Each structure stands twice: as structure tokens, then as C-alpha cells.
Amino acid sequence: MMSSKDAKEKRKLVEESLDEHYDAFNSMTTAYIQVVASMHTMNSIRDMMHEEIGRTCSHFLRPEGTDGTLAKPDVAKRASYADVASKEMAERVCVPKGPSVTIRKTINLVIGPTDKAVGRYTSSQETKDAVLNAVNPSKVGLRVSRLTKARNNAIRIEACEADLDRLRASPGLKEAGLEVKKDVMLNPRVIIYGVPSVLSSDEIRSQLAEQDVDGAGIDDIRVVYRYPAHQGKSFSSCVVEIRPETRSRFISAERVFLGWSACKVADHVKVLQCYKCLSFGHLAANCTKTAHCGHCSEDHETKQCSHRDKPPHCFNCSLAKETCQSHSAFDVNKCNVLKHRITAKIHRINYG
Numbered sequence: 409m410m411s412s413k414d415a416k417e418k419r420k421l422v423e424e425s426l427d428e429h430y431d432a433f434n435s436m437t438t439a440y441i442q443v444v445a446s447m448h449t450m451n452s453i454r455d456m457m458h459e460e461i462g463r464t465c466s467h468f469l470r471p472e473g474t475d476g477t478l479a480k481p482d483v484a485k486r487a488s489y490a491d492v493a494s495k496e497m498a499e500r501v502c503v504p505k506g507p508s509v510t511i512r513k514t515i516n517l518v519i520g521p522t523d524k525a526v527g528r529y530t531s532s533q534e535t536k537d538a539v540l541n542a543v544n545p546s547k548v549g550l551r552v553s554r555l556t557k558a559r560n561n562a563i564r565i566e567a568c569e570a571d572l573d574r575l576r577a578s579p580g581l582k583e584a585g586l587e588v589k590k591d592v593m594l595n596p597r598v599i600i601y602g603v604p605s606v607l608s609s610d611e612i613r614s615q616l617a618e619q620d621v622d623g624a625g626i627d628d629i630r631v632v633y634r635y636p637a638h639q640g641k642s643f644s645s646c647v648v649e650i651r652p653e654t655r656s657r658f659i660s661a662e663r664v665f666l667g668w669s670a671c672k673v674a675d676h677v678k679v680l681q682c683y684k685c686l687s688f689g690h691l692a693a694n695c696t697k698t699a700h701c702g703h704c705s706e707d708h709e710t711k712q713c714s715h716r717d718k719p720p721h722c723f724n725c726s727l728a729k730e731t732c733q734s735h736s737a738f739d740v741n742k743c744n745v746l747k748h749r750i751t752a753k754i755h756r757i758n759y760g
């Protein structure tokens with residue numbers, strides 16, 4: 409048996425050692441938290457740098473090997489990286505705060521009933537069935553990547569390859585009362601930030617035309633919309649519609665020069681969404697449907713919502729049974745329904 413003195417000493421030793429463990433655990437936890445925090449800070453700094461300095465820089469900051477060494481700056485390399493990066497940029501449509509979509513290199517065409525055969529087809533589905541029967545894709549050099557509905561009971565075909573002359577001359581198509589129509593592709597639009605308010609829309613057009621060497625004339629540039637300047641500011645954003653080649657040059661350069669300003673440029677793709685019922689293709693002023701709230705999805709208009717304190721719930725995503733529904737119905741970044749709409753619109757724009 410241990411004497412009570414021995415027992416006391418043993419207990420003291422155990423307590424001291426427990427204290428030491430406790431202190432060690434505390435320091436380790438603190439150190440761990442500091443490491444995590446500094447990693448987080450480093451990540452945010454890196455993200456900020458990437459965003460601010462531009463995508464080109466990411467090539468330099470990216471480790472070259474698994475050992476984590478940084479790529480050596482090299483003048484010759486820098487030029488080629490910049491070229492590649494800007495080329496890559498023009499090949500994607502990046503909607504600010506929204507989706508980023510790779511531009512499809514496809515041929516778009518529309519097949520619909522001829523004037524004489526208008527009554528023969530009552531839906532795009534009927535036209536589609538007739539086209540599938542009448543045309544043998546391999547005989548007319550057609551490699552189809554997508555078939556969708558188009559207006560006036562027509563169908564739109566996105567093809568990787570197509571011999572349009574052979575398709576037009578196809579006897580099956582003529583017998584079915586169908587013809588290849590010209591697909592009306594939309595011209596791309598870009599948003600220019602920080603445009604001096606003193607410039608008139610015509611001055612903006614002519615200055616942009618001057619910068620697109622061998623490219624657009626003033627008639628190829630249309631000022632679509634100028635945002636009102638914020639109070640006390642003499643700059644605002646401006647949306648312009650331009651030719652595909654001009655858009656590629658401006659997006660690759662990332663900036664255009666207007667007056668004394670170097671203005672940032674980004675792709676601009678908007679879909680018409682009703683503020684009252686949240687569906688697409690019409691404005692609230694012409695809406696005859698039931699109101700739905702863009703925040704909580706209940707049957708009232710968004711501006712009348714009294715559930716602002718609760719998390720958002722998207723009406724459109726809940727209707728489409730999307731897995732993520734906790735966002736506003738106007739959130740371009742999170743709403744899948746809205747993103748699909750924007751992507752579909754991007755595929756209807758002529759990016760060259």
C-alpha cells in the first residue's frame with residue numbers, strides 16, 4: 409500500500425502532467441487555427457490578385473511542378489501566355505456574376521414549311537418528324553449536334569458540319585413542303601464600364617469604330633442602353649451591340665479607350681424575365697399571369713414581400729424540381745433555370 413504522502417505526490421505529478429498536456433493541446437489548437445486563418449487569407453489575397461491583375465497572371469502564380477515552385481517569369485513566355493489567355497477569353501462568354509459558356513463552333517439553320525405548305529404543319533414536332541423522314545443526314549453532309557423548336561412550327565438545327573446547298577436541293581425536303589430558312593442570329597453585345605457621361609452615343613460609336621482597325625465601321629456599332637450615372641459621378645456603363653469580330657477584339661483586349669478613360673469590357677447577355685410572374689419572354693407591364701415573389705416564391709409581387717428576413721426560395725427552380733432552390737429567382741449566379749435560359753440565348757448569338 410502507498411503511504412498517503414506518496415499518493416499525494418503521485419496525484420500532484422499526474423495533475424501536473426495533465427496540465428502540461430492541456431497547455432500543449434491549447435497551443436496546438438491555436439497554431440492550427442492560425443494556419444487555417446493564414447491559408448484562408450492567402451487564398452483570398454491570391455483570388456483578389458487573380459481578379460485584379462487579370463487571368464494572364466494566374467499562369468505565373470500557378471506552381472510549375474508538384475514541388476510548389478513558381479513558374480519563372482520569362483518575357484517570351486509572357487507574351488505567349490497573354491496571347492493564349494486572351495484568345496481563350498474571346499472563346500468563352502463570361503456573363504458578369506453569371507455563367508461562363510464556351511462558344512459553340514456550329515452551323516445554325518432553321519427548317520420550316522414553305523409559304524405554300526404553311527397549313528400542313530401545326531407544330532414544330534410535326535415538322536421535326538417530317539424532316540427526320542425526308543432527309544438522310546449522311547447524304548446531305550449533315551452532322552447534327554442539337555435539334556430544337558423554333559417559331560412558326562419550324563425547327564432549329566445546330567450542326568458541326570452541313571452542306572447547305574445539298575440540303576436545300578434535297579428532293580425529300582421539297583416533297584414534304586419544307587425549306588431551309590435563314591436563321592436570324594443575334595449580334596453580340598458587350599457592356600463597357602466607366603464610360604464618360606459627357607460623350608454622346610455617336611461619339612462612343614465613332615471612337616469604338618476607330619479602335620477596331622480593319623474592322624467595324626460606325627454603322628456596325630449600336631448603342632443599346634446607357635445606364636444613368638450614380639449621383640455625383642460623371643461615368644456610367646453602356647451596352648453596345650457589335651459585330652462578332654469586333655467583340656472578339658474588344659474582349660481579348662479587355663479594355664476600350666473612350667475619351668480619356670480606359671474602360672473595362674465584358675460580355676453582356678440578358679434574358680427578358682417578368683418581374684411579376686417570374687417567367688420569361690415578356691415584361692411585367694404586359695403580364696396576365698399570377699404574381700410570384702422572386703424572394704420567397706409565394707403569390708405576391710417581389711416588391712411586396714414581407715418574408716425578407718427568411719432565406720430566399722426560388723419559384724422557378726421549385727417548379728423545375730431543381731436540387732438547389734434557396735436563392736432569389738433573379739440570381740444569375742445561382743438560379744439554374746435562369747442560367748439555362750442565358751446559355752440558350754448565348755447559343756443563339758453569332759460569335760463568329
Ligand SMILES: [Zn+2]
Nearest residue numbers: 682684685695
Ligand atoms: Zn409575367
Ligand SMILES: [Zn+2]
Nearest residue numbers: 701704713714
Ligand atoms: Zn415574398
Ligand SMILES: [Zn+2]
Nearest residue numbers: 722725743744
Ligand atoms: Zn432558381
